Amino acid sequence: MPELPEAETIVRGLRPTIVGQFVRRAEVLREDILREPRANFARKLRGRTVTRVDRRGKNVLIGLDNDAVLAVNLGMTGRLLSFPSAPRGPSPAGHPAVRFHFRGGGVLIFDDTRRFGTVECLTASEWAERSDRMGPEPLAATYSSRDLYSALGTSRSPVRSWLLDQRRIAGIGNIYANEALYLAGVHPRTQARQLTHPEAVRLHRSIRRVLRNAIRAGGTTIRDYRTATGEEGQYARRLFVYGREEKPCAKCRTPIERIVFGSRSAFYCPGCQPAPPGR
DNA sequence: AGTGTATCCTGCAGGC
DNA sequence: TGCCTGCAGGATACAC
Numbered sequence: 001m002p003e004l005p006e007a008e009t010i011v012r013g014l015r016p017t018i019v020g021q022f023v024r025r026a027e028v029l030r031e032d033i034l035r036e037p038r039a040n041f042a043r044k045l046r047g048r049t050v051t052r053v054d055r056r057g058k059n060v061l062i063g064l065d066n067d068a069v070l071a072v073n074l075g076m077t078g079r080l081l082s083f084p085s086a087p088r089g090p091s092p093a094g095h096p097a098v099r100f101h102f103r104g105g106g107v108l109i110f111d112d113t114r115r116f117g118t119v120e121c122l123t124a125s126e127w128a129e130r131s132d133r134m135g136p137e138p139l140a141a142t143y144s145s146r147d148l149y150s151a152l153g154t155s156r157s158p159v160r161s162w163l164l165d166q167r168r169i170a171g172i173g174n175i176y177a178n179e180a181l182y183l184a185g186v187h188p189r190t191q192a193r194q195l196t197h198p199e200a201v202r203l204h205r206s207i208r209r210v211l212r213n214a215i216r217a218g219g220t221t222i223r224d225y226r227t228a229t230g231e232e233g234q235y236a237r238r239l240f241v242y243g244r245e246e247k248p249c250a251k252c253r254t255p256i257e258r259i260v261f262g263s264r265s266a267f268y269c270p271g272c273q274p275a276p277p278g279r
Numbered sequence: 280a281g282t283g284t285a286t287c288c289t290g291c292a293g294g295c
Numbered sequence: 296t297g298c299c300t301g302c303a304g305g306a307t308a309c310a311c
Contacts, residue, residue, distance in 0.1 A: 032288090075287095075288095076289095077289080112288095114290085261282085261283095
């Protein structure tokens with residue numbers, strides 16, 4: 001999906017355009033995006049005012065004036081597109097699932113080709129419970145390499161799979177997991193518990209560097225991802241390994257390899273990320 | 280506690 | 296041109 005940098009970019013684009021807006025109507029075009037009947041959902045939204053837009057992991061959070069939270073998970077192809085006035089002519093969204101109509105004519109569209117995304121209207125405590133089950137925010141000022149090292153703990157899971165587990169660390173998906181491991185010089189198949197302290201320090205630094213740089217570039221557009229204003233993210237050109245099978249490594253020219261485990265592709269440089277011992 | 284597999288969907292690229 | 300297969304930024308549930 002949209003991972004942390006894409007969600008963050010969307011949040012930053014949305015914040016100035018929808019905070020303070022009054023919801024006249026939530027129009028649900030694809031009910032399977034919700035986790036409740038559309039009438040329920042629409043009733044909870046009608047007449048509310050947006051008070052804040054935030055992010056937790058890969059989720060976009062739209063806070064309402066009764067402390068309810070609209071939690072949007074973008075899945076693989078979800079988009080949140082904001083329009084100052086109702087778009088005319090051919091729909092700018094190819095697969096609109098939910099349209100939020102604001103007083104004054106503004107429209108927020110959740111568009112999702114594959115419909116793996118979800119839009120849920122949760123109470124503050126329902127959201128808190130959900131958030132508590134998620135791992136720490138890797139970009140939090142207080143998130144340290146010691147936190148990462150101790151969390152890796154005794155897990156026998158390959159570190160690439162470990163990084164994708166939102167209960168362990170929030171916001172990392174397949175693109176940035178692979179990029180961070182490359183920059184840290186750690187093979188994606190290394191067991192989490194096998195990382196040395198220096199490797200964990202490098203991984204911590206790489207994760208934060210990759211995520212920050214991707215945010216600065218507005219995220220990675222492979223195909224579907226767009227910012228809240230419909231722009232493409234520019235980080236794709238800066239990827240070192242993701243999607244670059246057989247292309248030369250930028251550092252050592254060894255061809256990048258693709259392996260599959262955990263039913264996802266992992267990309268790495270055999271020269272810069274030596275195979276873990278015992279394999 | 281792990282891994283592999285399937286599932287939810289649609290669209291696109293590549294091979295023939 | 297058309298058909299078929301495989302693959303995709305996610306998340307979950309299941310059997311083993």
